[in-house]
Amino acid sequence: MxxxxxxxxxxxxxxxxxxxxxxxxxxxxxxxxxxxxxxxxxxxxxxxxxxxxxxDFDWADAFHAYGSPKNPAKSCPKWFQVVSTGVANFTDTIVRLHYDAAHGYGVGFYGDRADTLFAQWLAGYLKGSVWSALILTRKDHPEWGRIESEDFRKAMAGRLSFRMMELRRERDVEFATAASTQGVGTALILVTDKLTQRNVEFGTPKYRSSRIEVRDQMAARKGSLAGDQVGFSKPLSAGDGNLGIREQ
Structure with missing residues (x-):
């Protein structure tokens, strides 16, 4: 070296x-x-x-299928799109809806290899967290049907996305503070440079902001509270093996 x-x-x-x-x-x-x-x-x-x-960034993309290998998804629900957009902002990646002939619909993350691996893992982890929280909550609400369950998922997804946005802002503030008080802007420069080059490589991300509408306020409230219980720590070995990485 x-x-x-x-x-x-x-x-x-x-x-x-x-x-x-x-x-x-x-x-x-x-x-x-x-x-x-x-x-x-x-x-x-x-x-x-x-x-x-x-x-010298290692550009790559990682696909996370919404469905399982034995049951490919025929669509990607809105609540998972909300989660995936939050994940992309949190991990410095770009996310786009993607379809794979063998695995069905899902999302693709684009950016530096380490970031896309983290995003791929985090999307699957949060998807599983939403479903697990819903199953647990429905034990106390056997009367819930499709509407209540969907409102729970949408509200939890919105809360998770908001929390990731706040964590990203806190990180940027910490970097800016370190640069101004200590004269050390290394991390901030690296992130800014990475995002600029990422957009040159994959295009500037364009996300539509849409209001999450719910019909059952109680289910939505429980979903939002469930979103506060989820952590975002990166595992020692990221990636869930859902589908591989395609190098650029």
Whole structure:
């Protein structure tokens, strides 16, 4: 590994360590590895923040099928689209509805490989969380039918998406604060540069904002409360094996 390679590796490790989205142990390991490279190769702060060295992103896309391999989905419900858009914003990826002949309808995430893997895993995790919460809640409400169940899912999806948006904003504020108070803008520069290059590679994301309408307020309230109980920690090994990655 030469110094230029070490700089690019350090940039990616620093992004993981300072991202704030992932597993705490993973972030700590990334920071330790980054510091070791900095000492070994004599890397300066300015070199880490260099936008020239930061251009080596590993672009990829990851598809998450809404249905199971044995039962491919014939459509992608609105509530899962809401969740997936929140996931995309949270993971610095772009999401688009996608159809695969073998796996049916689902969503595709586009961006840096590590981000798309995280997004693919998180979409499946949150989809499962919504269904699990609904099953648990319906034990107390056997009278619920299709309308109540759908209102629960839509409200929970909306709450999850809102929480991910807030976490993303908190991360950006922390990066901006670090840059102004400590003179260290590495993470902010990396994220901004990554998003700019991502949009050049895949196109600027265009999402329609739509109001979530519900008919049963009690079911919606319970769905929203259930959305507050879900965590967003990244596992040590992301990806749920739903479908592979297609390299760009």
């Amino acid at each position: 030469d110094k230029d390679q070490a700089i690019r590796k350090t940039q990616k490790l620093m992004a993981v360590a300072m991202d704030g989205r992932g597993n705490g142990n993973e972030a700590e390991r990334a920071l330790i590895q980054a510091e070791a490279l900095i000492r070994k190769f004599g890397i300066e702060q300015a070199e880490i923040a260099s936008t020239v060295a930061a251009k």
